[in-house]
Amino acid sequence: QFRELDGVLSEIERLQQEIDSENKMASVEASIGEGAEGMAAVSPGSAAEGGESQGKQTMHYMISGVEGKMLGEIDLEGRVVLKEDLIKNMHSLPNEMVGDGNASRRVNTGYRRVNHGSGESWCPNSHILLAKNRQNEIMGHHNLVKKTGKLFDHSQCTIGDEAKRWMAAFDMHAYGASDEGKVMAHAGALSAFLTVQLGYKISPGDIGRALPSRATQASMEFNLAADCLIKVCHEIKKDKARHLGLITDHGHRGDQDHFVKLVIWAGFDEDENWTMKYFCLDVDSGGHSALEAAVAVKKSVTAFQDLLNEVVGERVEIKVITGDSGGGAKVQSLHPALVDCDVMDLDSQLKPCGLHGGVKPLERACVETVGAQGIGARTPIQLSWLFVRLMKYLRTSLDRKGLDDLWKSGVEALSTNPTWQRQAKEHSQHGQMGFDSDS
Known part of the structure; x- marks a missing residue:
């Protein structure tokens, strides 16, 4: 009997708790309705099958536009959250x-x-919810537009020094153009791209x-x-070049x-291979x-050498010269005049002879072996030169895969195309035989 009485009392206590909870919820709803507007989102810490939440949950809320602190993981089952608790855990507003x-x-x-991701969030009607990466993208575009606008809201040119270098470099291609013509070309390009293409409202005066x-x-x-x-002085210093060559050419x-003056020296390319480098003074x-x-x-040359010697730290001399072989300023006459002007020294007379002496035997040996070179002559040396030039051009125009595909196409054509096979047998029978044996 006592056990039955305890069971009845427990059931009465449970029912009383439910009644008290319902009364408290009603009073909280009424107090919130009378005061500030609020909203809350509850995210479950774990979810059971069928979509029913169980266990502890986290509450996020907002009252009159003021965000409340995250209350932490609380068990909402049979609980009542009072308005005082919500107000107590609201974030503090800045003074302004x-x-x-x-x-x-x-x-x-x-x-x-x-x-918001896999859930929802509250957002003011006058705003939109935006991901940070998208916001950064929009702000980047906005800053670009602002920078563009600042170029045209001053009374004078505000283009940066680096951009001016680019403009000056491309202006060099407008050979013979007047300064006014260059300005009009710049203005036309800006007007075409900014006002016509992109729709910016920029006046001609701006x-x-x-x-x-x-x-x-x-x-x-x-x-x-x-x-x-x-830049060239530091490049010569990096290449450790101490002797330069000079090339001159007259034109009309x-x-x-036109009198063109170039310096030439032996240096290294980006792959640390020997190469010849040129610079037009x-x-x-x-x-x-x-x-x-x-x-x-x-x-x-004097102004260039003074700067070069200062950058390199020791004297760099011009030892050889190449130029026209005819006319008043032919190289045979120009070289002695340069020696008299102290641009070149007497030792420069020996360098061309030494170079000529090293090249001439090779030239004669090639002529005696495969014949003379030049226009209309067909020799293995010219064939090799053309092949190297062609492959260099293809490497710069195609990537590695494109070059491999082109090579495979050529091999397939030599294997299956009768026209290619006939041309190969007529002009390179030995090569065709080697190709047939390899394939």
Whole structure:
């Protein structure tokens, strides 16, 4: 009997707890309804089959636009969360967001449910939920637009020094163009891309003020030339070259006389292989006599050598020269004039002879063995040279896979195409026999 009485009392106590919980929930809902608006999201710590949540859960909530702290994992089964507990665990607002005006704005802010990963979240109606990577992408585009706009909101050119070097380098291809013509080309390119293609609202006056003036263009070219000189000096220093060659050439194009001066030296490419390197010092009108050409060369070389010697740390000399074999400034006349002008020394007379002495025996041996070289001559040396040139061009134009595919196509054509096989037998019978034996 006592056990039955204990069971009845336990059932009465359980029912009373449920009634008390329902009463408390009703009072909380009424108090929240009378005061600030709020919303909450509950995420289960674990879920049973059928979608029913069980165990402890985590609550996130918001009251009048103020976010509440995460209450931690709580067991909501048979529990009541009081309004006082929610207010107590709300995040503190910054000072600039405290006040009656801000409170009324928060109360009047509307919210909507938005997808957030595998769940949902509350978001103000005036905002959108955005992932961080997408936000970074949008801000990057926004900053790019702002930078573009800043180029056109000043009274003078604000283009950076690096961009000016690029413009000056490409202006070199507009040979013979006036400064005004270059400005109009720049303006036309900007107008076409920004206003016509992209739709920016930029006036012609803004474009004109953003572009460099004639004086700025001159400074751009001087700065580019200085950068090129410094770069070449350090490259010569890295290559440990102490003897340079000089190449000159006269020309007449576009109703203008041209006197081109290049320096040449032995250095290393990006793969640390030996190669010949060239650098054009300048192009001027010069003169067609040996003395006039020598004076022009001295003017260009002296400034370059002074800078080069300072960068390298020791004297770098010009030892050989190559140029035209005819005319007033032919190399036979120009070299003595350069010696008289102290551009080259007497030792430079011996270098070409030594080089000529080393090349001539090889030339004669090749001629006696396979015949003379030149236009119309077909020799194994020219065939090898053409093959190397062709393969070099293909390597620069195609990647490794493209070159392999092209090679396979050639092998297949030689194996199956009668026209290719007939041409190979007529012009390279020995090679065709070797190909047939290998295949």
